[in-house]
Amino acid sequence: MPRVTIELPSLLTTVTGEETLTVDADTLREALDRAFAEAPALRGHLFDESGTFRPHVLCFLNDVNSRWFEDLDRPLGDGDCITILQAVSGG
């Protein structure tokens, strides 16, 4: 099973304690589920009541925005990096 890292914004270290999590997962969805299992409160910060990413939360798999994927069942490879970012908006 591939080992991947999840990079989180520093604001969310109040939830996880660390900015980087390492998980073993076959898909992007599974990696997120593993992270939610480690830090259950994290789910509510990334997903809203719709069950998908909050409007201003971005999730990149390596350098590709997950919004371009059909779903989160994207296969992972060893060493992949999932990055959670805050969408830049407003001014």
Added chain:
Amino acid sequence: MRVVTLIGTEKGAFLCRSNGDRRNWTIEGPIFKGWRVTASARTPGGRYLLATASQVYGPALHVSTDLENWKQIERGPAYPEGSDRKLNQIWTLTCTPERHYAGVDVAGLFASADDGESWEPVPGLNDHPTRESWFPGGGGLCAHVVLVDPRKPERIWCGISAVGVWRSDDGGATWQAKNQGVRCVIEDEKIPEIGYCVHGLVQDPDDADVIYRQDHAGMYRSRNAGDTWEKIEDGLPSWFGFPIAIDRRTKTLFSVPMESDEYRMPVDGRFAVYCSRNGGDSWEPLTDGLPQERNYAGVLRGALAVDTLDPAGVAVGSTQGDVFVSADGGAAWQRLPCRLPRVLTVETYVEE
């Protein structure tokens, strides 16, 4: 004796510490740096609850026993997945020996029977038959104040903007609108009991039937648990404002009038707290030490607190990040040496 005033701001919380004299203060923080800190409370068991929110990452509720080490509560207030309601922030936390209550945006009430570890919605209010006609105020559609009768905890009041005050006499199972005598600000064509914009509520600590209400439409008092309301504005420079607080020992009331709903700033640029020492019959300004020239900072509904000491300490935070404290019931004020982000909530905790 230690006194801690927790200032929740747009970008974190600050802990202002003093002793019983409340003359010299140290300021610590920010804690929860970058998060909006929207409410705090102490439970009867001595635990602290603190609510945070983020436009990006949503709301959260945290617990601490010492105001230093915090843990996020995993089963905090939340609308279920698939709900068309989004929980944007926790506006208020009210703790009683029996249950704790959290009022949230979008409007809803949640209750905890296990000292805050898990929370359940209060469907009698959240799914009230009038719900679909509820209309938001300027701060959103939010349940922002909860009162509980200490002698009959099944009697609960909840203020929702811009809907009105609701009372339950059966522990939250059913709710009745309690706005008679208050001017309606957003009339509903079909449902006359809603459309009232309560801004703040406080209760006489010895007589739960006596409630004071800073409303969008004026300052009011009820002597019958909210069944009817009367105006109490003698001496106030404006009927508009947000916070209202009470000294539980002397029952002195405190408010911060603002120039009308249109302008929402101190009248004539004079930043003043007003007090009533006679149950709202008349009001007088408290200005010694408060800026009296060209100050146009507002005070939000949660940003005024009174402690439990004798004489009472009063603390008020402004939208410009100033914090003013008084150690003598508001007679004299000092500005704390800080300029914080916009102040959202102020609570003072006395630790023996």
